[in-house]
Amino acid sequence: MDALRCTDLTWAFRGKRAVDAVSLALQPGDIYGLVGRNGAGKSTLLKMIAGYLAPTAGTVEVFGEALGPCQTSPRIGCLIERPAINPALTGVQNVTVRAIAQGLPDPKEAAAEAVAAVGLGEASRDRAKGYSLGMKQRLGLALALVGRPDVLLLDEPFNGLDPEGVRLVRSLLVRLAEQRGTAIVVSSHVLDQLERMVTRYGVIRAGRLVAEMTAEEVEEACTDYLCVETADGPRALAVLERAFAEASFTVMPDEAIRVTGPVDGDAVGQALLAAAVPVRGLYTHTRDIEDYFVELMGGLGAVRQVPAPTEAAEGGENRG
Amino acid sequence: MANLFRAQWYRLFCRPSTAILLLVMAALAGLVAVQFTASWTDCHTFRAVLGRASVVEVCGPFVGLFLAAFFADDFQQGTVRSLMVGKGSRRAWGSAALVLAVLVAAGALLMEAVVTGVVYGAMGGAPVAFDGRELALWWLTATLLITAFTMLATLAAILVPVNPPAAAIIAATLLTSGLGFWFCQSAALSLPSPVGAFVEQEVLPLSLTQIRLNLLNGLPIEVWWLADGALVTAAATVAIMVVMARRELR
Numbered sequence: 001m002d003a004l005r006c007t008d009l010t011w012a013f014r015g016k017r018a019v020d021a022v023s024l025a026l027q028p029g030d031i032y033g034l035v036g037r038n039g040a041g042k043s044t045l046l047k048m049i050a051g052y053l054a055p056t057a058g059t060v061e062v063f064g065e066a067l068g069p070c071q072t073s074p075r076i077g078c079l080i081e082r083p084a085i086n087p088a089l090t091g092v093q094n095v096t097v098r099a100i101a102q103g104l105p106d107p108k109e110a111a112a113e114a115v116a117a118v119g120l121g122e123a124s125r126d127r128a129k130g131y132s133l134g135m136k137q138r139l140g141l142a143l144a145l146v147g148r149p150d151v152l153l154l155d156e157p158f159n160g161l162d163p164e165g166v167r168l169v170r171s172l173l174v175r176l177a178e179q180r181g182t183a184i185v186v187s188s189h190v191l192d193q194l195e196r197m198v199t200r201y202g203v204i205r206a207g208r209l210v211a212e213m214t215a216e217e218v219e220e221a222c223t224d225y226l227c228v229e230t231a232d233g234p235r236a237l238a239v240l241e242r243a244f245a246e247a248s249f250t251v252m253p254d255e256a257i258r259v260t261g262p263v264d265g266d267a268v269g270q271a272l273l274a275a276a277v278p279v280r281g282l283y284t285h286t287r288d289i290e291d292y293f294v295e296l297m298g299g300l301g302a303v304r305q306v307p308a309p310t311e312a313a314e315g316g317e318n319r320g
Numbered sequence: 321m322a323n324l325f326r327a328q329w330y331r332l333f334c335r336p337s338t339a340i341l342l343l344v345m346a347a348l349a350g351l352v353a354v355q356f357t358a359s360w361t362d363c364h365t366f367r368a369v370l371g372r373a374s375v376v377e378v379c380g381p382f383v384g385l386f387l388a389a390f391f392a393d394d395f396q397q398g399t400v401r402s403l404m405v406g407k408g409s410r411r412a413w414g415s416a417a418l419v420l421a422v423l424v425a426a427g428a429l430l431m432e433a434v435v436t437g438v439v440y441g442a443m444g445g446a447p448v449a450f451d452g453r454e455l456a457l458w459w460l461t462a463t464l465l466i467t468a469f470t471m472l473a474t475l476a477a478i479l480v481p482v483n484p485p486a487a488a489i490i491a492a493t494l495l496t497s498g499l500g501f502w503f504c505q506s507a508a509l510s511l512p513s514p515v516g517a518f519v520e521q522e523v524l525p526l527s528l529t530q531i532r533l534n535l536l537n538g539l540p541i542e543v544w545w546l547a548d549g550a551l552v553t554a555a556a557t558v559a560i561m562v563v564m565a566r567r568e569l570r
Contacts, residue, residue: 054568069566088334100330
Protein backbone atom coordinates (compact mmCIF):
# COMPACT_ATOMS: atom_id res chain seq x y z
CA MET A 1 0.00 0.00 0.00
CA ASP A 2 1.21 3.49 -0.81
CA ALA A 3 2.21 5.54 2.19
CA LEU A 4 1.11 8.67 0.35
CA ARG A 5 -0.84 9.00 -2.86
CA CYS A 6 -1.89 12.25 -4.48
CA THR A 7 -4.10 12.17 -7.52
CA ASP A 8 -4.59 15.14 -9.86
CA LEU A 9 -3.96 17.61 -7.08
CA THR A 10 -4.76 21.08 -8.38
CA TRP A 11 -4.85 24.54 -6.89
CA ALA A 12 -6.08 27.44 -8.97
CA PHE A 13 -6.10 31.05 -7.90
CA ARG A 14 -7.66 33.81 -9.99
CA GLY A 15 -7.82 31.52 -12.97
CA LYS A 16 -4.16 30.56 -12.73
CA ARG A 17 -3.15 27.03 -11.83
CA ALA A 18 -0.36 27.20 -9.28
CA VAL A 19 -0.47 23.41 -9.00
CA ASP A 20 -1.81 21.59 -12.00
CA ALA A 21 -3.03 18.00 -11.74
CA VAL A 22 -0.05 16.65 -9.82
CA SER A 23 -0.14 12.94 -9.07
CA LEU A 24 2.50 11.16 -7.08
CA ALA A 25 2.80 8.08 -4.93
CA LEU A 26 5.29 7.20 -2.20
CA GLN A 27 5.98 3.79 -0.76
CA PRO A 28 6.98 3.42 2.89
CA GLY A 29 10.69 4.22 3.16
CA ASP A 30 10.77 6.40 0.04
CA ILE A 31 12.62 9.70 0.22
CA TYR A 32 11.15 11.79 -2.54
CA GLY A 33 13.03 14.89 -3.60
CA LEU A 34 10.79 17.59 -5.00
CA VAL A 35 12.74 20.07 -7.07
CA GLY A 36 11.65 23.11 -8.99
CA ARG A 37 12.26 26.79 -9.38
CA ASN A 38 11.01 29.36 -6.88
CA GLY A 39 7.27 29.73 -7.38
CA ALA A 40 6.96 26.43 -9.25
CA GLY A 41 4.30 25.27 -6.79
CA LYS A 42 6.27 22.99 -4.47
CA SER A 43 5.16 24.56 -1.18
CA THR A 44 1.57 24.90 -2.38
CA LEU A 45 1.57 21.21 -3.25
CA LEU A 46 2.93 20.30 0.19
CA LYS A 47 0.37 22.53 1.90
CA MET A 48 -2.46 20.78 0.11
CA ILE A 49 -1.10 17.37 1.09
CA ALA A 50 -0.72 18.53 4.69
CA GLY A 51 -4.30 19.81 4.80
CA TYR A 52 -3.33 23.45 5.25
CA LEU A 53 -4.86 24.53 1.96
CA ALA A 54 -7.99 23.30 0.21
CA PRO A 55 -7.24 21.90 -3.24
CA THR A 56 -9.33 23.06 -6.17
CA ALA A 57 -9.38 19.47 -7.34
CA GLY A 58 -7.72 16.15 -6.62
CA THR A 59 -7.37 13.77 -3.72
CA VAL A 60 -4.83 12.83 -1.07
CA GLU A 61 -4.60 9.40 0.54
CA VAL A 62 -2.39 8.37 3.43
CA PHE A 63 -2.03 4.60 3.75
CA GLY A 64 -5.25 4.17 1.83
CA GLU A 65 -7.23 6.62 3.93
CA ALA A 66 -8.65 9.43 1.80
CA LEU A 67 -8.25 12.85 3.39
CA GLY A 68 -10.96 15.42 2.82
CA PRO A 69 -10.13 18.94 1.65
CA CYS A 70 -8.24 20.77 4.40
CA GLN A 71 -8.09 17.61 6.48
CA THR A 72 -4.91 17.10 8.43
CA SER A 73 -3.71 13.66 9.42
CA PRO A 74 -2.00 12.49 12.61
CA ARG A 75 0.19 10.31 10.36
CA ILE A 76 1.72 13.34 8.63
CA GLY A 77 4.43 15.53 10.13
CA CYS A 78 5.23 18.80 8.39
CA LEU A 79 7.73 21.57 8.15
CA ILE A 80 6.43 23.81 5.41
CA GLU A 81 7.71 27.30 4.56
CA ARG A 82 8.73 28.24 8.12
CA PRO A 83 8.86 26.56 11.50
CA ALA A 84 5.58 27.17 13.36
CA ILE A 85 7.05 28.31 16.65
CA ASN A 86 5.64 30.20 19.57
CA PRO A 87 8.47 32.53 20.66
CA ALA A 88 7.09 32.92 24.19
CA LEU A 89 7.54 29.21 24.92
CA THR A 90 10.71 27.19 25.27
CA GLY A 91 11.68 24.80 22.50
CA VAL A 92 10.54 21.74 24.38
CA GLN A 93 7.29 23.43 25.41
CA ASN A 94 6.56 24.18 21.76
CA VAL A 95 6.91 20.52 20.93
CA THR A 96 4.95 19.46 24.02
CA VAL A 97 1.99 21.53 22.81
CA ARG A 98 1.88 19.48 19.62
CA ALA A 99 2.41 16.24 21.51
CA ILE A 100 -0.55 17.04 23.78
CA ALA A 101 -2.71 17.95 20.79
CA GLN A 102 -1.80 14.59 19.25
CA GLY A 103 -2.99 12.88 22.41
CA LEU A 104 0.32 11.10 23.00
CA PRO A 105 0.40 9.14 26.28
CA ASP A 106 3.50 10.91 27.58
CA PRO A 107 3.75 14.23 25.74
CA LYS A 108 6.74 15.54 27.68
CA GLU A 109 8.74 12.39 27.01
CA ALA A 110 7.79 12.46 23.32
CA ALA A 111 8.78 16.13 23.08
CA ALA A 112 12.11 15.49 24.79
CA GLU A 113 12.80 12.63 22.37
CA ALA A 114 12.01 14.81 19.34
CA VAL A 115 14.18 17.75 20.42
CA ALA A 116 17.02 15.37 21.22
CA ALA A 117 16.74 13.77 17.78
CA VAL A 118 17.32 17.11 16.05
CA GLY A 119 20.22 17.99 18.31
CA LEU A 120 18.65 20.94 20.07
CA GLY A 121 20.14 19.82 23.37
CA GLU A 122 20.10 22.18 26.33
CA ALA A 123 18.89 25.03 24.12
CA SER A 124 15.48 23.37 24.09
CA ARG A 125 14.93 24.73 27.60
CA ASP A 126 15.39 28.31 26.44
CA ARG A 127 12.60 30.49 25.12
CA ALA A 128 12.33 30.21 21.36
CA LYS A 129 12.38 33.98 20.85
CA GLY A 130 16.16 33.90 21.32
CA TYR A 131 16.73 31.12 18.80
CA SER A 132 18.91 31.54 15.75
CA LEU A 133 17.57 30.62 12.31
CA GLY A 134 19.22 27.22 12.49
CA MET A 135 17.83 26.49 15.95
CA LYS A 136 14.35 27.47 14.81
CA GLN A 137 14.75 25.12 11.89
CA ARG A 138 15.77 22.28 14.19
CA LEU A 139 12.77 23.03 16.39
CA GLY A 140 10.52 23.02 13.33
CA LEU A 141 11.89 19.58 12.47
CA ALA A 142 11.25 18.38 16.02
CA LEU A 143 7.64 19.57 15.66
CA ALA A 144 7.36 17.55 12.46
CA LEU A 145 8.90 14.45 14.05
CA VAL A 146 7.01 14.31 17.34
CA GLY A 147 4.53 11.45 17.45
CA ARG A 148 6.59 9.43 14.95
CA PRO A 149 4.57 10.23 11.83
CA ASP A 150 4.51 7.79 8.92
CA VAL A 151 4.80 10.56 6.33
CA LEU A 152 7.03 13.61 6.56
CA LEU A 153 6.59 16.71 4.40
CA LEU A 154 9.67 18.89 4.61
CA ASP A 155 10.06 22.16 2.77
CA GLU A 156 13.67 23.32 2.67
CA PRO A 157 14.66 21.41 5.83
CA PHE A 158 18.32 22.48 5.53
CA ASN A 159 17.56 26.21 5.68
CA GLY A 160 19.89 27.96 8.08
CA LEU A 161 21.50 24.77 9.39
CA ASP A 162 25.23 24.64 10.02
CA PRO A 163 27.20 21.82 8.31
CA GLU A 164 26.92 19.63 11.39
CA GLY A 165 23.17 20.24 11.49
CA VAL A 166 22.82 19.43 7.80
CA ARG A 167 24.62 16.15 8.30
CA LEU A 168 22.57 15.32 11.41
CA VAL A 169 19.25 16.04 9.71
CA ARG A 170 20.23 14.16 6.58
CA SER A 171 21.29 11.06 8.49
CA LEU A 172 18.20 11.31 10.69
CA LEU A 173 15.92 11.33 7.65
CA VAL A 174 17.74 8.40 6.06
CA ARG A 175 17.49 6.48 9.35
CA LEU A 176 13.78 7.21 9.65
CA ALA A 177 13.17 6.01 6.12
CA GLU A 178 15.28 2.87 6.48
CA GLN A 179 14.41 1.84 10.01
CA ARG A 180 10.86 3.05 10.49
CA GLY A 181 9.75 3.06 6.86
CA THR A 182 8.80 6.72 7.04
CA ALA A 183 7.89 8.11 3.62
CA ILE A 184 9.51 11.51 3.23
CA VAL A 185 8.91 14.29 0.73
CA VAL A 186 11.73 16.82 0.75
CA SER A 187 11.44 20.00 -1.24
CA SER A 188 14.82 21.64 -1.49
CA HIS A 189 17.11 23.67 -3.66
CA VAL A 190 20.15 22.14 -1.96
CA LEU A 191 20.62 19.50 -4.62
CA ASP A 192 23.88 18.09 -3.32
CA GLN A 193 22.12 17.21 -0.06
CA LEU A 194 19.17 15.68 -1.88
CA GLU A 195 21.60 13.66 -3.97
CA ARG A 196 22.93 12.01 -0.82
CA MET A 197 19.62 10.74 0.49
CA VAL A 198 16.83 10.83 -2.05
CA THR A 199 15.56 7.61 -3.62
CA ARG A 200 13.26 9.27 -6.14
CA TYR A 201 12.95 12.70 -7.66
CA GLY A 202 10.06 14.71 -8.99
CA VAL A 203 10.55 17.88 -11.00
CA ILE A 204 7.84 20.48 -10.80
CA ARG A 205 7.64 23.22 -13.39
CA ALA A 206 4.92 25.88 -13.51
CA GLY A 207 2.75 23.76 -11.24
CA ARG A 208 3.09 20.58 -13.26
CA LEU A 209 5.07 17.49 -12.34
CA VAL A 210 7.10 17.30 -15.53
CA ALA A 211 9.45 14.44 -14.68
CA GLU A 212 9.92 11.68 -12.15
CA MET A 213 13.00 9.54 -11.93
CA THR A 214 14.87 7.30 -9.55
CA ALA A 215 18.16 8.30 -7.96
CA GLU A 216 19.88 5.72 -10.18
CA GLU A 217 18.42 7.30 -13.31
CA VAL A 218 19.63 10.71 -12.23
CA GLU A 219 23.06 9.35 -11.43
CA GLU A 220 23.22 7.75 -14.84
CA ALA A 221 22.09 10.93 -16.55
CA CYS A 222 24.80 12.84 -14.73
CA THR A 223 27.61 10.44 -15.62
CA ASP A 224 30.65 12.07 -17.20
CA TYR A 225 31.35 11.13 -20.81
CA LEU A 226 34.04 11.72 -23.37
CA CYS A 227 32.92 13.61 -26.43
CA VAL A 228 34.66 13.09 -29.74
CA GLU A 229 33.82 15.62 -32.45
CA THR A 230 34.79 14.50 -35.90
CA ALA A 231 33.79 15.02 -39.51
CA ASP A 232 33.97 11.27 -40.13
CA GLY A 233 31.74 9.74 -37.50
CA PRO A 234 31.33 6.21 -38.91
CA ARG A 235 35.10 5.67 -39.32
CA ALA A 236 35.88 7.11 -35.89
CA LEU A 237 33.25 4.85 -34.35
CA ALA A 238 34.72 1.79 -36.04
CA VAL A 239 38.22 2.67 -34.77
CA LEU A 240 37.04 3.30 -31.24
CA GLU A 241 34.90 0.16 -31.05
CA ARG A 242 37.90 -1.88 -32.10
CA ALA A 243 40.27 -0.18 -29.67
CA PHE A 244 38.00 0.07 -26.62
CA ALA A 245 35.76 -2.96 -26.49
CA GLU A 246 34.65 -2.31 -22.88
CA ALA A 247 33.40 1.21 -23.55
CA SER A 248 30.00 2.12 -24.92
CA PHE A 249 29.40 4.62 -27.70
CA THR A 250 26.54 6.86 -28.74
CA VAL A 251 26.58 8.71 -32.05
CA MET A 252 24.84 12.03 -31.84
CA PRO A 253 22.95 13.66 -34.75
CA ASP A 254 25.92 15.97 -35.44
CA GLU A 255 28.16 12.87 -35.72
CA ALA A 256 29.82 13.59 -32.40
CA ILE A 257 30.47 10.40 -30.44
CA ARG A 258 29.82 10.08 -26.73
CA VAL A 259 32.09 7.56 -25.06
CA THR A 260 31.26 6.19 -21.61
CA GLY A 261 33.11 3.54 -19.69
CA PRO A 262 36.71 2.89 -18.70
CA VAL A 263 38.46 5.00 -21.32
CA ASP A 264 41.14 7.62 -21.13
CA GLY A 265 40.95 10.76 -23.26
CA ASP A 266 44.62 10.57 -24.23
CA ALA A 267 44.29 6.95 -25.38
CA VAL A 268 41.23 7.81 -27.47
CA GLY A 269 43.10 10.71 -29.08
CA GLN A 270 46.10 8.54 -29.89
CA ALA A 271 43.94 5.76 -31.39
CA LEU A 272 42.16 8.21 -33.67
CA LEU A 273 45.42 9.90 -34.60
CA ALA A 274 47.00 6.57 -35.45
CA ALA A 275 44.04 5.72 -37.70
CA ALA A 276 44.29 9.19 -39.31
CA VAL A 277 40.71 10.09 -38.32
CA PRO A 278 40.28 13.87 -38.32
CA VAL A 279 39.34 15.08 -34.85
CA ARG A 280 37.79 18.52 -34.31
CA GLY A 281 37.36 18.23 -30.61
CA LEU A 282 37.97 15.82 -27.78
CA TYR A 283 36.87 16.62 -24.26
CA THR A 284 35.28 15.25 -21.13
CA HIS A 285 31.74 16.49 -20.56
CA THR A 286 30.80 16.90 -16.96
CA ARG A 287 27.15 17.30 -16.08
CA ASP A 288 26.37 17.53 -12.40
CA ILE A 289 23.00 17.14 -10.78
CA GLU A 290 22.51 20.89 -10.77
CA ASP A 291 22.90 21.13 -14.53
CA TYR A 292 20.59 18.22 -14.96
CA PHE A 293 17.80 19.66 -12.85
CA VAL A 294 18.21 23.21 -14.10
CA GLU A 295 17.62 21.79 -17.56
CA LEU A 296 14.57 19.83 -16.41
CA MET A 297 13.16 22.78 -14.50
CA GLY A 298 13.13 24.76 -17.70
CA GLY A 299 16.20 26.90 -17.14
CA LEU A 300 18.02 25.96 -20.33
CA GLY A 301 19.54 29.38 -20.58
CA ALA A 302 21.40 28.73 -17.38
CA VAL A 303 22.66 25.29 -18.37
CA ARG A 304 26.33 24.93 -19.15
CA GLN A 305 26.03 23.98 -22.77
CA VAL A 306 28.57 21.85 -24.57
CA PRO A 307 30.88 24.53 -25.91
CA ALA A 308 32.12 24.91 -29.45
CA PRO A 309 35.60 23.35 -29.88
CA THR A 310 37.29 26.71 -29.66
CA GLU A 311 35.67 27.53 -26.31
CA ALA A 312 37.84 25.17 -24.40
CA ALA A 313 37.57 24.26 -20.76
CA GLU A 314 34.74 26.62 -19.91
CA GLY A 315 32.19 26.11 -17.14
CA GLY A 316 32.87 22.52 -16.22
CA GLU A 317 33.86 21.17 -19.67
CA ASN A 318 37.30 19.67 -19.49
CA ARG A 319 39.02 19.22 -22.77
CA GLY A 320 40.87 15.97 -22.99
CA MET B 321 -11.34 18.41 21.14
CA ALA B 322 -10.17 17.50 24.65
CA ASN B 323 -6.56 17.10 23.48
CA LEU B 324 -6.66 20.37 21.62
CA PHE B 325 -8.11 22.11 24.67
CA ARG B 326 -5.38 20.61 26.86
CA ALA B 327 -2.74 21.76 24.39
CA GLN B 328 -4.11 25.31 24.38
CA TRP B 329 -4.41 25.32 28.16
CA TYR B 330 -0.79 24.20 28.47
CA ARG B 331 0.31 26.85 25.98
CA LEU B 332 -1.64 29.54 27.82
CA PHE B 333 -0.12 28.77 31.21
CA CYS B 334 3.41 28.31 29.88
CA ARG B 335 3.39 31.91 28.70
CA PRO B 336 4.87 34.28 31.27
CA SER B 337 2.37 36.94 30.19
CA THR B 338 -0.54 34.89 31.57
CA ALA B 339 0.84 35.01 35.11
CA ILE B 340 1.61 38.70 34.69
CA LEU B 341 -1.93 39.40 33.52
CA LEU B 342 -3.46 37.56 36.48
CA LEU B 343 -1.17 39.38 38.90
CA VAL B 344 -2.00 42.77 37.41
CA MET B 345 -5.71 42.03 37.52
CA ALA B 346 -5.54 40.88 41.13
CA ALA B 347 -3.45 43.91 42.09
CA LEU B 348 -5.87 46.24 40.32
CA ALA B 349 -8.89 44.73 42.09
CA GLY B 350 -7.08 45.02 45.41
CA LEU B 351 -6.04 48.62 44.80
CA VAL B 352 -9.56 49.68 43.78
CA ALA B 353 -10.98 48.06 46.91
CA VAL B 354 -8.29 49.66 49.13
CA GLN B 355 -8.94 53.05 47.60
CA PHE B 356 -12.72 53.11 47.64
CA THR B 357 -14.01 50.73 50.35
CA ALA B 358 -14.58 53.61 52.75
CA SER B 359 -16.87 55.37 50.28
CA TRP B 360 -18.98 52.30 49.43
CA THR B 361 -21.30 52.81 52.39
CA ASP B 362 -24.53 52.46 50.46
CA CYS B 363 -23.81 48.95 49.13
CA HIS B 364 -26.27 46.54 50.69
CA THR B 365 -25.27 43.44 48.74
CA PHE B 366 -21.95 41.96 47.69
CA ARG B 367 -23.06 42.18 44.06
CA ALA B 368 -23.35 45.95 44.52
CA VAL B 369 -19.77 46.00 45.86
CA LEU B 370 -18.60 44.10 42.79
CA GLY B 371 -20.46 46.59 40.62
CA ARG B 372 -18.82 49.53 42.38
CA ALA B 373 -15.44 47.85 42.03
CA SER B 374 -16.11 47.61 38.26
CA VAL B 375 -15.09 43.96 38.28
CA VAL B 376 -16.74 43.22 34.92
CA GLU B 377 -15.38 46.46 33.47
CA VAL B 378 -11.84 45.45 34.44
CA CYS B 379 -12.12 41.75 33.57
CA GLY B 380 -13.83 42.31 30.22
CA PRO B 381 -11.10 44.28 28.44
CA PHE B 382 -8.22 42.48 30.17
CA VAL B 383 -9.43 38.95 29.50
CA GLY B 384 -11.08 39.73 26.16
CA LEU B 385 -8.03 41.44 24.71
CA PHE B 386 -5.60 38.94 26.14
CA LEU B 387 -7.44 35.84 24.94
CA ALA B 388 -8.31 37.26 21.52
CA ALA B 389 -4.63 38.15 21.02
CA PHE B 390 -3.65 34.69 22.33
CA PHE B 391 -5.84 32.93 19.76
CA ALA B 392 -4.82 35.34 16.99
CA ASP B 393 -1.18 34.61 17.79
CA ASP B 394 -1.80 31.03 16.62
CA PHE B 395 -2.35 32.42 13.13
CA GLN B 396 0.36 35.05 13.29
CA GLN B 397 3.06 32.55 14.27
CA GLY B 398 1.59 29.67 12.28
CA THR B 399 1.37 27.60 15.47
CA VAL B 400 -2.22 26.71 14.62
CA ARG B 401 -0.61 24.16 12.28
CA SER B 402 0.89 22.37 15.26
CA LEU B 403 -2.58 21.94 16.69
CA MET B 404 -4.01 20.32 13.57
CA VAL B 405 -3.68 16.60 14.11
CA GLY B 406 -6.46 14.93 12.18
CA LYS B 407 -10.03 14.96 11.03
CA GLY B 408 -12.08 17.48 12.96
CA SER B 409 -9.08 19.43 14.27
CA ARG B 410 -10.15 22.60 12.50
CA ARG B 411 -13.59 22.59 14.09
CA ALA B 412 -12.17 21.44 17.39
CA TRP B 413 -9.97 24.54 17.42
CA GLY B 414 -13.13 26.67 17.69
CA SER B 415 -14.71 24.59 20.43
CA ALA B 416 -11.43 24.42 22.37
CA ALA B 417 -11.20 28.22 22.14
CA LEU B 418 -14.74 28.49 23.51
CA VAL B 419 -14.07 26.22 26.49
CA LEU B 420 -10.82 28.02 27.23
CA ALA B 421 -12.52 31.42 27.02
CA VAL B 422 -15.33 30.32 29.37
CA LEU B 423 -12.91 28.90 31.93
CA VAL B 424 -10.50 31.83 31.86
CA ALA B 425 -13.32 34.39 32.03
CA ALA B 426 -15.01 32.54 34.88
CA GLY B 427 -11.70 32.08 36.69
CA ALA B 428 -10.65 35.69 36.27
CA LEU B 429 -14.03 36.95 37.50
CA LEU B 430 -13.87 34.65 40.50
CA MET B 431 -10.35 35.81 41.32
CA GLU B 432 -11.38 39.47 41.02
CA ALA B 433 -14.45 38.88 43.18
CA VAL B 434 -12.46 37.07 45.85
CA VAL B 435 -9.72 39.73 45.94
CA THR B 436 -12.34 42.49 46.09
CA GLY B 437 -14.24 40.70 48.86
CA VAL B 438 -11.14 39.95 50.92
CA VAL B 439 -9.80 43.51 50.67
CA TYR B 440 -13.27 44.96 51.26
CA GLY B 441 -13.53 42.93 54.48
CA ALA B 442 -9.97 43.72 55.53
CA MET B 443 -10.54 47.43 55.00
CA GLY B 444 -13.59 47.34 57.25
CA GLY B 445 -16.26 47.76 54.60
CA ALA B 446 -19.89 48.05 55.66
CA PRO B 447 -21.64 44.69 56.17
CA VAL B 448 -23.33 43.43 53.01
CA ALA B 449 -25.72 40.61 52.20
CA PHE B 450 -24.51 37.58 50.21
CA ASP B 451 -27.22 36.30 47.92
CA GLY B 452 -25.75 33.08 46.48
CA ARG B 453 -28.27 32.82 43.63
CA GLU B 454 -27.84 36.44 42.60
CA LEU B 455 -24.07 36.15 42.74
CA ALA B 456 -24.13 32.95 40.68
CA LEU B 457 -26.31 34.63 38.06
CA TRP B 458 -24.00 37.66 38.06
CA TRP B 459 -21.01 35.39 37.60
CA LEU B 460 -22.66 33.43 34.81
CA THR B 461 -23.84 36.54 32.98
CA ALA B 462 -20.47 38.26 33.23
CA THR B 463 -18.69 35.09 32.09
CA LEU B 464 -20.95 34.82 29.08
CA LEU B 465 -20.44 38.50 28.20
CA ILE B 466 -16.64 38.24 28.31
CA THR B 467 -16.70 34.94 26.41
CA ALA B 468 -18.95 36.41 23.72
CA PHE B 469 -16.67 39.43 23.30
CA THR B 470 -13.63 37.13 23.13
CA MET B 471 -15.15 34.83 20.54
CA LEU B 472 -16.30 37.77 18.39
CA ALA B 473 -12.81 39.29 18.49
CA THR B 474 -11.29 35.90 17.66
CA LEU B 475 -13.66 35.59 14.71
CA ALA B 476 -12.43 38.98 13.48
CA ALA B 477 -8.84 37.77 13.82
CA ILE B 478 -9.33 34.65 11.72
CA LEU B 479 -11.34 36.50 9.09
CA VAL B 480 -8.57 38.93 8.18
CA PRO B 481 -5.77 37.58 6.03
CA VAL B 482 -3.02 39.77 7.49
CA ASN B 483 -1.92 40.63 11.03
CA PRO B 484 -4.52 38.67 13.02
CA PRO B 485 -3.35 39.99 16.42
CA ALA B 486 -3.99 43.59 15.37
CA ALA B 487 -7.47 42.66 14.15
CA ALA B 488 -8.15 40.81 17.41
CA ILE B 489 -7.01 43.71 19.58
CA ILE B 490 -8.98 46.30 17.61
CA ALA B 491 -12.11 44.15 17.66
CA ALA B 492 -11.75 43.33 21.36
CA THR B 493 -11.15 47.00 22.21
CA LEU B 494 -14.24 48.11 20.30
CA LEU B 495 -16.36 45.40 21.93
CA THR B 496 -15.18 45.41 25.54
CA SER B 497 -14.74 49.16 25.93
CA GLY B 498 -18.16 49.99 24.57
CA LEU B 499 -16.70 52.11 21.76
CA GLY B 500 -18.42 49.95 19.17
CA PHE B 501 -21.73 50.36 21.00
CA TRP B 502 -21.41 54.12 21.18
CA PHE B 503 -20.42 54.26 17.56
CA CYS B 504 -23.57 52.31 16.64
CA GLN B 505 -25.63 54.59 18.89
CA SER B 506 -24.27 57.67 17.13
CA ALA B 507 -24.87 56.09 13.76
CA ALA B 508 -28.45 55.27 14.75
CA LEU B 509 -29.08 58.93 15.60
CA SER B 510 -28.07 59.94 12.11
CA LEU B 511 -30.49 57.46 10.50
CA PRO B 512 -33.96 58.63 9.32
CA SER B 513 -36.27 58.88 12.32
CA PRO B 514 -38.35 55.67 12.20
CA VAL B 515 -35.31 53.50 11.44
CA GLY B 516 -33.01 55.35 13.83
CA ALA B 517 -35.58 55.22 16.61
CA PHE B 518 -36.12 51.50 16.00
CA VAL B 519 -32.40 50.76 16.19
CA GLU B 520 -31.95 52.89 19.30
CA GLN B 521 -34.99 51.67 21.19
CA GLU B 522 -35.38 48.08 20.00
CA VAL B 523 -32.01 46.81 18.77
CA LEU B 524 -29.29 48.46 20.87
CA PRO B 525 -30.92 47.59 24.22
CA LEU B 526 -30.43 43.95 23.24
CA SER B 527 -26.73 44.39 22.71
CA LEU B 528 -24.17 42.84 25.02
CA THR B 529 -22.75 46.25 25.94
CA GLN B 530 -26.18 47.34 27.16
CA ILE B 531 -26.38 44.18 29.26
CA ARG B 532 -22.94 44.99 30.65
CA LEU B 533 -24.16 48.48 31.57
CA ASN B 534 -27.27 46.97 33.18
CA LEU B 535 -25.04 44.65 35.20
CA LEU B 536 -22.86 47.58 36.24
CA ASN B 537 -25.90 49.59 37.32
CA GLY B 538 -27.09 46.75 39.53
CA LEU B 539 -30.32 46.03 37.66
CA PRO B 540 -31.95 42.71 38.50
CA ILE B 541 -30.53 40.01 36.25
CA GLU B 542 -33.00 38.80 33.66
CA VAL B 543 -32.97 35.40 31.99
CA TRP B 544 -32.85 36.90 28.50
CA TRP B 545 -29.46 38.45 29.32
CA LEU B 546 -28.08 34.95 29.68
CA ALA B 547 -29.87 33.79 26.55
CA ASP B 548 -28.54 36.79 24.63
CA GLY B 549 -24.96 36.16 25.76
CA ALA B 550 -25.22 32.44 25.04
CA LEU B 551 -26.70 33.07 21.60
CA VAL B 552 -23.97 35.51 20.56
CA THR B 553 -21.28 33.17 21.93
CA ALA B 554 -22.75 30.20 20.08
CA ALA B 555 -23.10 32.17 16.83
CA ALA B 556 -19.51 33.42 17.03
CA THR B 557 -18.22 29.92 17.77
CA VAL B 558 -20.14 28.38 14.87
CA ALA B 559 -18.86 31.15 12.58
CA ILE B 560 -15.28 30.44 13.74
CA MET B 561 -15.75 26.75 12.96
CA VAL B 562 -17.20 27.51 9.53
CA VAL B 563 -14.33 29.87 8.65
CA MET B 564 -11.75 27.48 10.07
CA ALA B 565 -13.07 24.57 8.02
CA ARG B 566 -11.66 26.05 4.81
CA ARG B 567 -9.19 28.70 5.96
CA GLU B 568 -5.65 28.45 4.67
CA LEU B 569 -3.26 27.83 7.53
CA ARG B 570 -0.25 30.01 6.83
